[in-house]
Amino acid sequence: MPNPSDAFGVEPTDHPSESTLAAFLDGELGTNERPQVEAHLEKCATCRRALADAVDVLGASTGAASTVEPALSTRRRRVPMLAIGMVLAASVAGVMVLRRAPSPLADVDESSAEGEARLRDAAQPTLDERISQISVIAPPNGAERLGEHPSFAWRSAKADHYSFRLLTEDGTALWSNETADTTLTLPSHVRLERGRSYFWRVDALAAGIVASTRAQRFTVSP
């Protein structure tokens, strides 16, 4: 009878702290510490599961230069692309945009397959460790029945600041704000209509690099 604790074997019991695991996920461990954590993870299914869950919850895209979510392709067809305009057209295409500043606006038709491919190809060499990609925490894309003053949260390591934009469904800019924080609550003077849908997006800027979320849609509770 073979020993089941072979190459897929027994787990260690002294786990790294959440702080260390978070730093591992966010790429903030030093060159000395990272191999140690990798060695632990190699033996420890418990910590690997914790990281996989964290990635799942955060919807993070750390590392991968671009991620196209198939579900968004369906959503895209329902969105009035022309009315929304170039900014949203670039975003709703479901591509993480990562390119050089200054303009966060698309100069490529990202809504086409060719455009997506070009952006992916262009993004790879310019991937810069100084800023990771930005991903949405809340509200999730397509969220419904939100309050009239929803809060927004996203994550992106080491950005200098973020540019938040709120747009109506037809692409009209409703409100924008610059912030160094990764959360934002709409101020009371910004009035959202009940039952209406809106888009929001965030551009993260650091060291001449821009990373953008896709346009995120939400609907206010009727």
Added chain:
Amino acid sequence: MRGALPAPLSSLLAARDPGSREEAWAAFLSAYSTLIMRVARLLGGDADAVMDRYAFALDQLRRDDCKRLRRYTGDGRGEFTTWLVLVVRRLCLDEYRHRYGRAQSDASDVAERHVARRRLADLAGIDPELAEVSDENDDADAGIRAVELSAALDAAISRLDVSDRLLVRLRFQDGLSVPTIARIIRAPSVAQLYRRLERVLESLRATLREAGVEDSVP
């Protein structure tokens, strides 16, 4: 020294009087409750179970003047949201274990290992049935051969460097998708990780061939 804390966290930790603490806690929840709820849902269960877990996590985060959250200011690394997810997940597991005990039996652990082994052996070019070791194997020769193949596979894996062994475990033991693994290990791209995975498997095949494992025939 870490950079500026997220505003909801810094306000909460700086709040001194009860009124401002309540206000800051409400703002903190406004910013992070969705995230915390998603973590609470990870362990499954019905709505009541999820809410119990969620409430437990909030209680623990707020306890002793937000002692747990203050730890982030002390030794917290990584994004606050990443750290928070991991901490809340741990709290939810504590609540789950307190309520239900340990979820997984040794038997299911072994079963999972066998499934992982099947996947890997299949990709490394070994007959997965032979890489498995069955207690019910009546054929003595095949049983011996299976043990040898299993040992060869273990030896081949042990010759990989630690990063590649981690990759093998994430992919074949944990069954994670390549895009998810790319996020975990911060691979430059998913495509690059696919290529790396193929290189690792080819390395395993080569090591197995060196060990005399040419095919699955016993």
